[in-house]
Amino acid sequence: MSEALCREGAAWVSAVTGTRWVGVIGLEVHAQLATNSKLFCSCEVRFGAPPNSLTCPVCTGQPGSLPVLNAAALGLAVRTALAVGADVAAESKFDRKHYFYCDIPKNYQISQYDRPFCTGGGIRLASGRFVRLTRIHLEEDAGKAIHDRGEHTLVDLNRAGVALIESVSEADLETPEEAVEYLEALKEIIRYAGAGEADMEKGQLRCDVNVSVRPEGEAWRTKVEIKNLNSFRHVREALEYEIPRQIEAYESGESARLPRQETRLFDASAGVTRTMRTKEEARDYRYFTEPDLPPITLTEAFVERQRGLLCELPQARRRRYREELGLSEYDARVLTGTREVADYFEAVARLCGRPKEAANWVANDLSRALADPEVAAGSIDELPVKPFDLAELIELVAAGTINTTGAREVLGLMVAGSGSPREIVAERGLEQVDDEASLEAWCREALEGREQVAADVRAGRTKAIGAVVGPVMKASGGKANPQRVREILLRLIAEDDQPRP
Amino acid sequence: MTDPERDLVRHTAALARLELDEAEVDRLAPQFAAILRHFRVLESVEVDDAEPMTGASGVRDVLRADEVRPSLAPDAVLGNAPRSSDGFYVVPKTVGGEE
Ligand SMILES: [Zn+2]
Numbered sequence: 001m002s003e004a005l006c007r008e009g010a011a012w013v014s015a016v017t018g019t020r021w022v023g024v025i026g027l028e029v030h031a032q033l034a035t036n037s038k039l040f041c042s043c044e045v046r047f048g049a050p051p052n053s054l055t056c057p058v059c060t061g062q063p064g065s066l067p068v069l070n071a072a073a074l075g076l077a078v079r080t081a082l083a084v085g086a087d088v089a090a091e092s093k094f095d096r097k098h099y100f101y102c103d104i105p106k107n108y109q110i111s112q113y114d115r116p117f118c119t120g121g122g123i124r125l126a127s128g129r130f131v132r133l134t135r136i137h138l139e140e141d142a143g144k145a146i147h148d149r150g151e152h153t154l155v156d157l158n159r160a161g162v163a164l165i166e167s168v169s170e171a172d173l174e175t176p177e178e179a180v181e182y183l184e185a186l187k188e189i190i191r192y193a194g195a196g197e198a199d200m201e202k203g204q205l206r207c208d209v210n211v212s213v214r215p216e217g218e219a220w221r222t223k224v225e226i227k228n229l230n231s232f233r234h235v236r237e238a239l240e241y242e243i244p245r246q247i248e249a250y251e252s253g254e255s256a257r258l259p260r261q262e263t264r265l266f267d268a269s270a271g272v273t274r275t276m277r278t279k280e281e282a283r284d285y286r287y288f289t290e291p292d293l294p295p296i297t298l299t300e301a302f303v304e305r306q307r308g309l310l311c312e313l314p315q316a317r318r319r320r321y322r323e324e325l326g327l328s329e330y331d332a333r334v335l336t337g338t339r340e341v342a343d344y345f346e347a348v349a350r351l352c353g354r355p356k357e358a359a360n361w362v363a364n365d366l367s368r369a370l371a372d373p374e375v376a377a378g379s380i381d382e383l384p385v386k387p388f389d390l391a392e393l394i395e396l397v398a399a400g401t402i403n404t405t406g407a408r409e410v411l412g413l414m415v416a417g418s419g420s421p422r423e424i425v426a427e428r429g430l431e432q433v434d435d436e437a438s439l440e441a442w443c444r445e446a447l448e449g450r451e452q453v454a455a456d457v458r459a460g461r462t463k464a465i466g467a468v469v470g471p472v473m474k475a476s477g478g479k480a481n482p483q484r485v486r487e488i489l490l491r492l493i494a495e496d497d498q499p500r501p
Numbered sequence: 502m503t504d505p506e507r508d509l510v511r512h513t514a515a516l517a518r519l520e521l522d523e524a525e526v527d528r529l530a531p532q533f534a535a536i537l538r539h540f541r542v543l544e545s546v547e548v549d550d551a552e553p554m555t556g557a558s559g560v561r562d563v564l565r566a567d568e569v570r571p572s573l574a575p576d577a578v579l580g581n582a583p584r585s586s587d588g589f590y591v592v593p594k595t596v597g598g599e600e
Pocket of ligand 1: 038041042043054055056057058059060161
């Protein structure tokens with residue numbers, strides 16, 4: 001962004017003209033549905049299989065083959081629609097969208113044009129802004145064309161025919177940050193709905209951006225489409241480049257620079273968008289009804305069955321965690337990161353009856369273990385620590401059997417698969433030491449040669465006591481009850497102050 | 502012969518990535534015109550009161566269970582292609598297509 005533009009909240013303000021510009025952003029998001037087989041044939045859906053090993057006459061477009069709709073894909077699509085509050089159509093159909101490219105063997109993609117399975121709905125951002133969804137429709141994926149291996153293009157059709165939903169938003173977003181927040185929320189909903197993993201790295205979530213700019217309060221102008229966005233970061237960076245580019249073009253007043261309706265590609269290494277230099281005719285997909293697929297009725301019973309399979313969504317969970325369980329916004333956010341973690345946390349909280357402690361352990365220690373490459377757990381469900389075990393550990397701490405330091409050690413052993421917390425505590429003698437005589441002996445030892453600490457405490461700086469608690473805990477092998485240690489230390493220092501007989 | 506019909510032939514060919522020379526455009530333009538004349542007859546039928554049709558057979562709701570069946574062997578599929586290499590179809594370089 002040049003110095004002539006300055007970001008003020010959601011607006012870009014021109015230093016030259018004083019105009020306040022805002023972005024107008026809409027997103028088209030393709031998400032892969034988590035089905036076993038493709039949308040219209042029984043070929044397996046698998047990432048990383050040898051090229052062209054998962055194809056058949058249907059997904060390679062052989063003459064005479066007939067597509068048949070995958071019932072599971074329809075169910076997952078409807079579940080996603082319900083999760084974003086969309087209206088599910090009573091009847092839907094498929095259409096052929098024609099284009100000629102090497103990744104699409106039939107020369108058309110089976111998609112939905114004028115009768116998508118749902119319309120409306122939307123996603124609310126943290127700011128309160130409601131981003132409307134125009135529609136979500138079902139379609140088949142294209143194959144993969146590889147251009148960077150030699151002088152020819154290589155084509156792999158394993159992905160051709162995989163079930164996708166395309167979610168089209170209204171141009172209700174204004175900033176790069178909002179665009180990313182919307183994408184994260186949509187990804188979260190797709191995952192919670194169980195509709196897909198929405199992993200961008202695996203290409204399960206792909207996004208095209210439509211963006212234009214306008215002076216605040218004015219009508220929107222020519223929009224530009226940006227493609228080739230492979231991560232949320234790319235979406236943000238592309239918009240951070242493209243919005244000022246368009247504003248500066250308008251501010252320059254040079255007609256040659258004015259944004260025109262076009263597709264631009266994001267160049268991630270340079271952080272810029274560039275005109276797609278292909279001779280592209282105006283979009284003309286010649287849609288017509290797919291004659292090989294009869295229409296589908298989405299009965300109320302079917303829709304309600306899908307609703308029943310939908311779990312509580314992340315936004316609702318976060319609100320409940322804050323309002324009913326008294327958790328912080330931060331913890332609520334960490335715990336709802338994935339449905340598995342949220343379900344896990346809720347199971348622990350239910351079993352031990354201590355939601356705040358459960359939140360701490362799951363959001364901190366367990367999340368750390370999960371992120372540890374040595375633990376090699378893909379998701380929280382794969383950890384050897386089950387909700388029942390963690391609840392037991394929390395109860396041991398609450399009952400004073402072990403202290404928090406000891407509990408951390410126990411958890412480490414639990415993650416390594418060494419057994420239940422009770423077993424580990426008993427085997428390793430990790431019970432907290434409450435015995436007054438032992439504690440006092442450690443405390444006296446630690447106070448020796450630390451007169452300054454005692455003096456500080458006497459002068460009212462009780463916090464100074466921490467410098468002695470550490471050595472006591474160390475002497476006890478981490479087993480001393482820190483609360484009792486603190487009390488004894490304060491007592492000893494106070495006694496020491498009394499005139500000796 | 503009017504120019505719009507020649508343009509239509511060129512546009513349709515471009516969409517299908519077909520290259521036509523002027524002689525071919527000359528030959529196809531009147532054929533397109535004849536076909537479109539037939540469609541104009543159909544277009545003149547009053548259909549405002551008719552429900553849009555979604556199929557001719559009357560069949561509805563044909564679905565299959567989400568079950569995997571074996572795919573074709575790569576060799577068998579690629580054997581039908583003019584050119585293949587290392588399990589891939591090999592086609593002329595086509596960077597920057599649609600979608
Ligand atoms: Zn197939």
